Amino acid sequence: MAKVVVGKTAEIQEGKLEHITAGGKEILVTKLDGNYYAIDNICTHAGAELHEGELKNSELTCPWHGAKWDVKTGALISFPQKLKPLQSHKVVVENETLYVET
Numbered sequence: 254m255a256k257v258v259v260g261k262t263a264e265i266q267e268g269k270l271e272h273i274t275a276g277g278k279e280i281l282v283t284k285l286d287g288n289y290y291a292i293d294n295i296c297t298h299a300g301a302e303l304h305e306g307e308l309k310n311s312e313l314t315c316p317w318h319g320a321k322w323d324v325k326t327g328a329l330i331s332f333p334q335k336l337k338p339l340q341s342h343k344v345v346v347e348n349e350t351l352y353v354e355t
């Protein structure tokens with residue numbers, strides 16, 4: 254497991270969707286109610302980049318076909334077919350720097 258820098262915590266804005274590439278994986282990072290969350294950035298349906306989707310509370314809507322994901326856990330909320338969940342990643346804050354574990 255690798256710990257990868259996302260950026261300074263002050264740069265991560267509430268409700269904004271950030272993304273990084275770490276170890277060949279695309280990871281989406283966001284801040285909700287002061288807490289940080291990280292999940293895979295690639296929709297398991299057909300590969301859309303989820304940071305281009307829309308976030309309402311903790312519900313992230315895929316920009317391509319509208320699957321709804323829980324950005325806190327990576328679980329699928331709704332879609333006409335069953336999809337593999339998105340992997341969620343542990344987030345660590347140290348010295349005002351945000352890291353995700355891949």
Ligand code: FES
Pocket residue numbers: 296297298299300301315316317318319320
């Ligand atoms: S690619 Fe996300 S719902 Fe189709």
